[in-house]
Each structure stands twice: as C-alpha cells, then as structure tokens.
Amino acid sequence: HNYKTVYAFAREMHPKTEKFDVQYGTAGFRAKASTLGYVMYRMGLLAVLRARYKKGCIGVMITASHNPEPDNGVKLIDPCGEMLEQSWEKWATKFANVGDDQLEEVINEIVTQLNIEMTQRVEILVGKDTRPSSPSLAKALCDGILALSGKPIDYGIVTTPQLHYFVYCRNSRHEYGLPTEEGYYRKLCNAFKKLRGQKFDVGNYSNEVFYDGANGVGAKKIKYFQECLGDSLKIGMYNDELIGTGKLNYMCGADYVKTTQSFPHGVPQEINQRCCSVDGDADRLMYYYLDEDKKCHLLDGDRIAILIAEYLKEVVESTGLEVDLGLVQTAYANGASTKYITKKLKVPVSFACTGVKYLHHQALKFEIGVYFEANGHGTVIFKKEFKEKLRSALKDSSSDEVKSAIEKLLVVIDLVNETVGDAISDMLLVETILHSKGWSVQDWEGAYTDLPNRLMKVSVKDRAKIQTTDAERRCVKPDGLQDAIDAIVDKYNAGRSFVRPSGTEDLVRVYAEASTREEADQLALEIALKVY
Numbered sequence: 001h002n003y004k005t006v007y008a009f010a011r012e013m014h015p016k017t018e019k020f021d022v023q024y025g026t027a028g029f030r031a032k033a034s035t036l037g038y039v040m041y042r043m044g045l046l047a048v049l050r051a052r053y054k055k056g057c058i059g060v061m062i063t064a065s066h067n068p069e070p071d072n073g074v075k076l077i078d079p080c081g082e083m084l085e086q087s088w089e090k091w092a093t094k095f096a097n098v099g100d101d102q103l104e105e106v107i108n109e110i111v112t113q114l115n116i117e118m119t120q121r122v123e124i125l126v127g128k129d130t131r132p133s134s135p136s137l138a139k140a141l142c143d144g145i146l147a148l149s150g151k152p153i154d155y156g157i158v159t160t161p162q163l164h165y166f167v168y169c170r171n172s173r174h175e176y177g178l179p180t181e182e183g184y185y186r187k188l189c190n191a192f193k194k195l196r197g198q199k200f201d202v203g204n205y206s207n208e209v210f211y212d213g214a215n216g217v218g219a220k221k222i223k224y225f226q227e228c229l230g231d232s233l234k235i236g237m238y239n240d241e242l243i244g245t246g247k248l249n250y251m252c253g254a255d256y257v258k259t260t261q262s263f264p265h266g267v268p269q270e271i272n273q274r275c276c277s278v279d280g281d282a283d284r285l286m287y288y289y290l291d292e293d294k295k296c297h298l299l300d301g302d303r304i305a306i307l308i309a310e311y312l313k314e315v316v317e318s319t320g321l322e323v324d325l326g327l328v329q330t331a332y333a334n335g336a337s338t339k340y341i342t343k344k345l346k347v348p349v350s351f352a353c354t355g356v357k358y359l360h361h362q363a364l365k366f367e368i369g370v371y372f373e374a375n376g377h378g379t380v381i382f383k384k385e386f387k388e389k390l391r392s393a394l395k396d397s398s399s400d401e402v403k404s405a406i407e408k409l410l411v412v413i414d415l416v417n418e419t420v421g422d423a424i425s426d427m428l429l430v431e432t433i434l435h436s437k438g439w440s441v442q443d444w445e446g447a448y449t450d451l452p453n454r455l456m457k458v459s460v461k462d463r464a465k466i467q468t469t470d471a472e473r474r475c476v477k478p479d480g481l482q483d484a485i486d487a488i489v490d491k492y493n494a495g496r497s498f499v500r501p502s503g504t505e506d507l508v509r510v511y512a513e514a515s516t517r518e519e520a521d522q523l524a525l526e527i528a529l530k531v532y
C-alpha cells in the first residue's frame, strides 16, 4: 500500500525535529512539550493501527502527570482500559524515531507483520490534562489519526482514569457504565451516597476532607463531586489556579507531598485535619495531616492499600463466600506494611516490578486483587467470574443478612474504577471505609508503624549495568553487588535495601529501611557508595 498522504502530512505539518531517539517508557513518552509535536502525530497513526488490530476503540491520553507544567507526554490505552500491551511498546518507539520518509515503510511493515485490516473504521478517544501545550499536541495527534482515516473523539480535558474508564465503557458496550463524564460522575456518586447512608459523622470520623487539586485537572473535576455529594462529604478544595499560570504540580500535589514528605502549599494548615492530594492527571492519591507540632504525617499508597484490603476482607466475610483476595505491592512498600497485611490480616502479598502495568497484571491473578504503589497509584480489580458469583449468590441466598452484605459489596465495586488507579474514586473509597469504621485519620495511622526509610538517587555512567530480579528486590548484575548489599544490610536492625535503575530518569535509585531514622539514612548511604 502507499500511504503518501501520511508522509506529506508529516513533512509539511509535523516534521521530525529531534535527532535523539525517544523511548516509550513505563508511562509512555514524556519530554519537554515543545519537542513532542511529531511524536503525537505518529502516535495518532499508531493508535489507528492498534485499534484496527484489536478491533475496538482505544484511547490516547496527553499528559505528563506529576511533572512540571512545561513537560508533556502521551500514552495509549488498550480496549479494556488497561495500558498499552507491552509487546507494542517497541512499535511505539519505532514509530516515534524513524525519519519522516520512512513512515510509509514502517506502516507497511506492521500491517503486513500483524495482518492488520486497514479498511475498518475505528474510533480513538482523546483526552488531555490542563497543560497549556495540550491543545496543540492534541491537534497533531488528531492529524495522525485522520491521516489513516481513523475517527478521533475528543473528550477535552479529563483525568487519565476518566479516559481509561470511557475506553472500557465503549468497548464493553456500556456494560461497565456510560462512556460520558456525566455517566462517570453519576456512577461514582450514586455508589458513594448509598454506602454513606443518612448518618454522615460516625464515631471519630468527621465528614470533611481537605483536597489539594495540584492546580490541575483534579481540581476541575472534583467540582462535580462537591456539587453532587453536598453534605454527605464536605470537600474543601484548594489549589485550583487558572490554566497556564505555571502552578501545575508546583509545591503541591501527591508527588510533592510524597517525595518531600511535607505539607503542600496552598492548603490551610489546620491541626489534625484529614487532607489529601492528587497529582496532575489525578491518578495518584496521598493522604496526610499535621499534628500539634506541625509535623506532617503521611498515609501513602501502602496505607491506602491496606485499609482497602482489610475492609474488603471484612465485607466479603460477611457474605459468607469464599474468595481469593490478594494484595500486590512493589519493592518500595514499607516492610511494616507487608508484615501487617500478611501476618495480622493474613492476606497474601505478591510483588511486582515498579510501574502500574506490572501491578495491574499481577493483580488479575486474584479474584479480588488490590494493588498500590507507595506513591499512591492503585486500584482494586474484581474478576468477572467473581462478580457473576456474587450476582447468582444474591439470587439464591435465603438469608437477608447475606443478601444485604452482597448488595453492599456490589455497590463498593461500583465505587471503584477498576481500569486504572483513580485518585478521586480511591478517595471516595477511603472516605467510605473511614466512615464505616468511625475512624479518624489517626485511628487509621495507628494500625502499624512504618519503618523509617530513605530514598536516594545515584548518578552512574551506565545504569543498564544494573540488572535486577525478584520484582527488583535483588540484583543479578554487576557480579558481587548483591553479596555486598547483603553484607551491609545484615549489620542493621530490621534492615532492607535494594537498588534499581530508574525507568524514567537516567540514574539508579537506592531504597533503604531500618529500625531508626539514623540507621535508615546510614544504610542508604552505605549502599549508594557501593553502587557509585
């Protein structure tokens, strides 16, 4: 076939401007927005090919998440709302890096190799965050989609998890919900209100939360919830600067709170007030509060995961059904959290490599799979067969108690965005659980004590020299490094440490935890010196 117009469009409107190769990484392409025009155009082409290959609609999200405002990025969303299948990442990388005049050739290559039928009319859902560069990048993307006769459907400014949700809704023929913003809000709000009932303050739980929108899309979209939930959850929203003021993620947002372990700017410093932050595309959530000494206490992804797993375990037990429930963590999960969940709650934990797609994949193995990264990205997935089991048990059971337990669980399922971590849906779930237990944020924190930990970055000549195994918890290359790490770790009380090459930056990350702050710092330093 000849795809002459594809080349002409590329040459005239979106020529390749960068000499350096880019790579489709853990979360798609990410770079300075000004360099991304041609990458977007090409991802438009690839999106059409992917949709035709999968015979369904797919999504393309334009965002650089928690990165600074001048950055941008793009990631593809597969038909079931999950991240682009890994085997296609190499195609994405190839498409982004060939010369303009080679585009026809790679299109022919992929079409032939994968036997893609090029006459299908396919829809590509496009979403973007609030970055000022996003509209023009979306234009480049749509040009690519149109060049191969795909049909772009522009959802405008939406959160990343909203777009994942829309893609799945469309492909599931609305079985999962309506693929509109309205449908999304209604599904979550209805579920939340049902679970909340008429009593809003219970025990130590007060129904007001401060919410940091990171000056991004999370601030824009929470307004629908504020309106719809009314008094059932008072959401005090902060950090909603106008688009283009440069404030996106600046000194606020989930990533800022987690990495600096400090209270964000722009949120009133009220003692003991439960607060949460989302990131620039609202797929990460972090809880925290200030104590009397103005010390900031973090309740991160590990805490959220454990709260959710424990709650689900209780709800499932009340249905009387057997269920295989498990938690997926990464090497970064605090050792105290892993110990608590396995020893105390007896919920099995399995470990995955860093990056949402790995956790998601692992969680699919359980009937109910809870997964979270410590940085606050995560969700719960319920197996289709499990949902069917619930529905038929609801029909068959003669006990009213069991029936209402199952009904409750079905509503909880509706509150969860299973397609990907969704900060707003996660927040509503956390609020539901705290409410049902009558817990303050301190009660929640009291379940266990985190081990002090330290994260360090080490610059090295070639980070690829470090290779890991066992979900990144052990090093296999270079020779001898793991033995050296083991010997050092042995000297520390409750010591644990690992090193891994970053998937997003050119450096190696060192993580260490131990029984005291001093020991954790010292351990991290000793290991970093070994890596350097």
Ligand code: 16G
Residues within 6 Å of the ligand: 026, 027, 354, 355, 356, 357, 373, 375, 377, 501, 502, 503, 504, 505, 509
């Ligand atoms: C990406 C991942 C995030 C992970 C981070 C690790 C997604 C959507 N995002 O941002 O989950 O924690 O990379 O970065 O998968 P690192 O490899 O530089 O430590």
Ligand code: ZN
Residues within 6 Å of the ligand: 065, 066, 279, 280, 281, 282, 283, 284
């Ligand atoms: Zn994000």
